[in-house]
Amino acid sequence: xxxxxxxxxxxxSVALVGCSSTDAPDAAAPAADPGxxxxxxGLNMYYEVHGEDNGQPPLVLLHGxxxxxxxxxGELLPTLxxxxxxxxVEQQAHGHTADIDRVMSIESMATDxxxxxxxxxxxxxxxxxxxxxxGVALNIAIRNPELVHKLVLASGSYSTAGLYPxxxxxxxxxxxxxxxxxxxxxxxxSIAPRPEDFGRLLERTKEIDSTIPEYSPEQVRAVTAPxxxxxxxxxxxxPEHTVEFFRLLGGGRNGDIEGMPESQLLVVPGASHVTVxxxxxxxLPAIDSFLDAxxxxx
Numbered sequence: 001x002x003x004x005x006x007x008x009x010x011x012x013s014v015a016l017v018g019c020s021s022t023d024a025p026d027a028a029a030p031a032a033d034p035g036x037x038x039x040x041x042g043l044n045m046y047y048e049v050h051g052e053d054n055g056q057p058p059l060v061l062l063h064g065x066x067x068x069x070x071x072x073x074g075e076l077l078p079t080l081x082x083x084x085x086x087x088x089v090e091q092q093a094h095g096h097t098a099d100i101d102r103v104m105s106i107e108s109m110a111t112d113x114x115x116x117x118x119x120x121x122x123x124x125x126x127x128x129x130x131x132x133x134x135g136v137a138l139n140i141a142i143r144n145p146e147l148v149h150k151l152v153l154a155s156g157s158y159s160t161a162g163l164y165p166x167x168x169x170x171x172x173x174x175x176x177x178x179x180x181x182x183x184x185x186x187x188x189x190s191i192a193p194r195p196e197d198f199g200r201l202l203e204r205t206k207e208i209d210s211t212i213p214e215y216s217p218e219q220v221r222a223v224t225a226p227x228x229x230x231x232x233x234x235x236x237x238x239p240e241h242t243v244e245f246f247r248l249l250g251g252g253r254n255g256d257i258e259g260m261p262e263s264q265l266l267v268v269p270g271a272s273h274v275t276v277x278x279x280x281x282x283x284l285p286a287i288d289s290f291l292d293a294x295x296x297x298x
Contacts, residue, residue: 035096040115041108046096047116048088051081057149058085059126059291062113062133064155065205066184068095068191072130075280080287087120089113091136093204098193104204105211106132110139114147126291128152130277132208138223139213145224152287154230155237155273158215158248162241171209176202220248226262228290230283232271239267264290 034048048069059080063072069088073080080086091109093099102108113136117125126149129137134156141148157163176199179185189195227249231242242265246252249263266286268276277283 038116038119040112040119042100042102043092043097043112045092045112045116046090050077050086050088051084053085054083056084056291057125058087058122059128060113060117061086061088062127062129062136063088063090063094064131064133065208066201067131068187071183071187072133072277075278076284076287079280079284083288084291087125089116093197093201095188096191096193099197099200099204105208106135106139106213109136110143114140114144117147123147124149126150126152128154128287129156130154131156131273135212138215141223141225142215142219148225150291151223151225151227152230152290153227155232155235155276156229157237157241158220158245159241160212160214162237162245164236164238167236168209172206174202217248220245223249228264228266228287230266230268230276230286232268232273232276234272235276236273242267
């Protein structure tokens with residue numbers, strides 16, 4: 001498993017170093033100073049605002065573990081912000097947001113996100129979560145359905161049973177030196193308030209992964225927000241789990257006879273867990289179409 005984790009990090013380096021947000025076609029110029037801080041549940045929480053209000057709910061971006069806005073959404077954010085207001089959140093101990101002496105979990109990050117949106121006066125939002133961020137987004141949708149207009153979940157699951165065997169055990173064995181030369185560590189050192197705290201972030205990530213919420217099929221079926229599930233064809237989540245997730249969200253039926261479901265499924269070919277959000281040509285059209293669609297017309 002250690003070799004598997006090292007290989008994963010090597011793939012991340014190749015994929016992320018070879019991509020930059022400026023490579024995206026017709027990318028909009030980023031805002032001159034998009035960054036802001038808010039006092040949230042003891043945190044000095046960082047968030048960015050991009051794009052203009054288009055009359056629809058803003059799109060909230062929730063990054064993956066050991067990551068921040070750049071490594072999770074650098075290929076997607078500029079184009080997403082061309083047609084809508086986008087708010088990118090950096091969670092406790094991640095990116096520009098320093099850690100504090102407090103429990104960190106999927107639930108606590110969901111609470112922080114909901115508190116931030118309340119402070120910003122946002123009663124409803126579209127939420128796009130990737131990896132751990134997908135877990136945060138799903139937790140918000142289950143706990144506060146009125147807040148979520150639509151969900152985009154990339155490389156997410158509703159149960160740890162959906163992961164390939166040994167994945168969490170491999171993460172538990174990771175050490176900071178394994179990240180030398182990867183974009184994750186490079187990004188952290190360039191933007192974190194305390195660049196020397198990457199090892200602490202890694203331990204926090206292990207803490208999160210040891211307390212991942214487990215949801216019942218009934219809880220997933222009760223999600224009211226139309227959901228776009230995005231998965232790589234070689235993800236850390238088994239494809240069978242993703243298909244079952246889709247079925248629980250109302251998918252997996254004959255659309256020609258029974259009508260199209262409000263939720264959608266996109267499987268990105270030739271992609272892994274790390275690279276699935278580095279495929280703008282495949283992912284962006286699906287996200288734009290989903291967010292712009294009127295569910296009542298389906």
